[in-house]
Amino acid sequence: MSALHTHQRHMLLELLFDRVHEGIIITNADNVIVEVNDTLCEITGYSRDELIGKRPNILSSGKQSKAFYSEMWQSLTQNSFWRGEVWNRKKDGSFYAEVLTIHRTTDxxxxxxxxxxxxxxITMLKQHQAELERLAHYDALTALPNRNLLADRFEQAIAHSNRTQSLLAICFLDLDNFKPVNDDLGHNIGDELLIEVAQRIKSMLRQDDTVSRYGGDEFVILLGEIQNRQDCEALLHRLTDELSRSYQIADHNIHISASIGYTVYPFDQGSMQTLIEHADQTLYKAKLDGKKTFRMYETGKDGWRDDKSDQLYAIRRGLTDNEFQLFMQPKISMCTGEVVGYEALIRWQHPEQGLLYPQQFLPLINGTTLEIQLGEWVIRQALMHLQQWQNQNHHWHISINLSAYHLGFNGFLQRLGEIIADFPEVDLQFFQFEILESHALDDLSLIVDVVRRCRNEFKIKTVLDDFGTGYSSLSHIRTLPVSAVKIDQTFVRNMLVDVDDCKIVEGVIALARSFDLEVIAEGVESLRHGQILLSMGCEFAQGYVIAKPMPVNELLAWNQQFSLPQDWRKYRYHQQHIKWTQINLFCLYLELSVESLQRRFAVDSDENDAVWSIISLKQSHCGVWLERTENLQLIDKECLQILKEKYRSFHHLMTMTIKLYQAGRKQNGLQNLQSLQLRYQDMHQFIQSKILHMEPPELVTDERGT
Structure with a gap:
């Protein structure tokens, strides 16, 4: 190599060394640092001179064990390569997480x-995941476990009850006279009262018990290690006494009480939802007895059968008599309108009860051989439909839902291969499995191996369904070899009125992108849902606004008449324009605020949540967006400051309008609403002319014509 080429090569290497986004650290054979780049200095807070000549343990956090480093050096010695996650410490003493890749090389x-x-x-990614876990599993107001975490705790409690042969009480608690507190003193006082109630309940329970805010002023309590009815009711008596003591909230002395319905496992058996419903039914009866009461559910009544054998027999008979069928729900690209595939959803055409949905029969067969038999039937039916589509030159994929129990079945891969062998012409790259993250993926290593072999041996892809509801979302997305994730429909449905759910949806999309995974939104029930998802960067969706699940024989007719909504079409051209999509997101949030008020003033509705969710400035959709955008630096600081002031004024007027409505001064509120629309127009025009420099039609279509 000539001296000129050598010089050019050295210059190129120096340029790469200085410009790459990763930190670079080089040590010699004695593990002494001989060179670092500027990025590493920025990450650690140390200067180049402070690091060179030192050993890498200057950055050690003490979070990794000696065994961890022994395995690292063993890998470097044997393979000349190691890669993993490490927690280190910066110069200022703060911890940071990193993905470290080490190559052992010789000059x-x-x-x-x-x-x-x-x-x-990857510190920000770790923090983002921790926030995502918190939002997904804890109630924002009381910090108690929400329904998602309750489901996980319920499974653990049932397993413990079975293992120790102890009783488990499932209690449904409702506050007496809570509504007058909200109506007379306001929602802020009501919220403070709920926080105090949650703290009192927690203080009365044992360490292994669980209390979850189930919704509004309702709580679900799991009491384990119950020996007899007397012990259980003694605890409930103390709890109702504690909750009936007066509450001092602000300047108000408040008196409420609580009533409880409960049922006991294993005397009463079924899914979590079934047992909670039994406790809820009993709560209603308890309230008929008076306030501050509790009552136990009596098994064998209200149509409950202690013996499931008849129901299991009916399912087995239905499978033999071809009473089950697959309905299909389309998945589309909201940018192009292309139908990319269908999710197959099982239905039972019961000869006496009519069409039954999965939740009405699948819980009965959880963990049984019948669950595997029904799963194999679904696989075979889906492959049959896929073969018909491919023969008709339709390039749609089909996805089916499989339980973790079925995937973990010892003979799963063998049986799958035998079924596939009956469909030799099917192109399996259009076949997908969906596994629920919310299911108990206890033996993750086994599931990982099955999913990987499905991909490698059969070209079958796997999608992680209900993403965000599981207890270890980041672990699953990093460990399972999946091709896509589906955002849980509960988060998507509520994102228009619940800021926390909106954050979760946006977080899941960002997390999926960082792992280069396709993301699909379930539960898209309005055009506005689609617009917001597209602005967040989510292209693929399914939901009722697109189509409800339908029989297979209706697919072709639906596919021929389906047309992409006009409100979604323009996103095809702006999807890669980050600034446009983010500004558009703000405008959509702004429209949601005005629309919720317009609906409220149009009719006397019960949209309390939709109204009250926009009262807090910082917790409103637009408020959260403005704070995040300041960190992203997408907008000129001066323009952003003006936009903040305009929104602060808009939000203040909106709050005043709500208060006028609540005070019964509807006409005054309507006058405010007209002023609010003018301020909305002013912000819209400011965004167009000063931030995007676009013609007005380019942003969101204003359905009110303002």
């Missing part, structure tokens, strides 16, 4: 040994 000229380390700072 070809001198023969000297070096270690080249590449460092990617």
């Amino acid at each position: 070809p000229q001198s023969g000297e040994l070096f270690h080249l380390g590449l460092v990617s700072d």
Whole structure:
């Protein structure tokens, strides 16, 4: 190589060394640092001079064990390569997480040994995941476990009850006279009261018990290690006494009480939802007895059968008599309108009860051989439909839902291969499995192996369904070899009125993108849902606004008449324009605020949540967006400050309008609403002319014509 080429090569390497986004650290054979780049200095807070000549343990956090480092060096010695996650410490003492890749290499000229380390700072990703976990599993107001975490705790409690042969009480608690507190003193006082109630309940329970806010002023309590009815009711008596003591909230002395209905496992058996319903039914009867009461559910009544054998027999008979069928729900690209595939959803055409949905029969067969038999029937039916589509030259994929129990079945892969062998012409790259993250993926290593072999041996892809509801979302997305994730429909449905759910949806989309995974939104029930999802960067969706699940024989007719909504079409051209989509997101949030008020003033509705969710400035959709956008630096600081002031004025007027409505001064509120629309127009025009420099039609279509 000529001297000129050598010089050019050195210059190129120096340029790469200085410009790459990863930190670079080089150590010699004695593990002494000989070189670092500027990015590593930025990550650690140390200067180059402070690091060179030191050992890498200057960055050690103490969070990794000696065994961890022993395995690292063993891998470097044997394979000359190691990659993993490490927690280290910056110069200022703060911790940071990194993905560290180490290559062991030798200088070809001198023969000297070096270690080249590449460092990617993933601290923000870790923090983002922790926030996502918190939002997904804890109630924002009381910090109690929400329904998602309750489901996980319920499964653990049932397993413990079975293992120890102890009783488990499932209690449904409702506050007496809570509504007058909200009506007379306002929702802020009501919220403070709920927080105090939650703290009192927690203080009365044992360490292994669980209390969850189920909704409004309703709580579900799991009491384990119950020995007899007397012990259980003694605890409930103390709890109702504690909750009936007066509450001092602000300047108000408040008196409420609580009533409880409860049922006991294993005397009463079924899914979590079934047992909660039994407790809720009993609560209603308890309230008929008076306030501050509790009552136990009596098994064998209200149509409940202690013996499931008749129901299991009916399901088995239905499978033999071809009473089950698959309905299909389309998945589309909201940018192009292309139908990319269908999710197959099982239905039972019961000869006496009519069409039954999965939740009405699948819980009965959980963990049984009948669950595997029904799962194999679904696989076979889906492959049959896929073969018919491919023969008709339709390139749609089909996805089916499989339980973790079925995937973990010892003979799953063998049986799958036998079924596939009956469909030799089917192109299996259009076949997908969906596994619920909310299911108990206890043996993750087994599931990982099955999913990987399905991909490698059969070309079958796997989608992680209900993403965000599981207890270890980041672990699942990093460990399971999935091709896509589906955002749980509960979050999507509520995102228009619940800021926390909106954050979760946006977080899941960002997390999926960081792992280069396709993301699909379930539960898209309005055009506005689609607009917001597209602005967040989610292209694929399914939901009622597109189509409800339908029999297979209706697919072709639906597919021929389906047309992409006009409100979604323009996103095809702006999807890669980050600034446009983010500004558009703000405008959509702004429209939601005005629309919720317009609906409220149009009719006397019960949209309390929709109204009250926009009262807090910082917790409103637009308020959260403005705070995040300031960190992203997408907008000129001066323009952003003006936009903040305009929104602050808009929000103040909106709050005043709500208060006028609540005070019964509807006409005054309507006058405010007209002023609010003018301020909306002013912000809209400011965004167009000063921030995007676009013609007015380019942003969201204003359905009110303002």
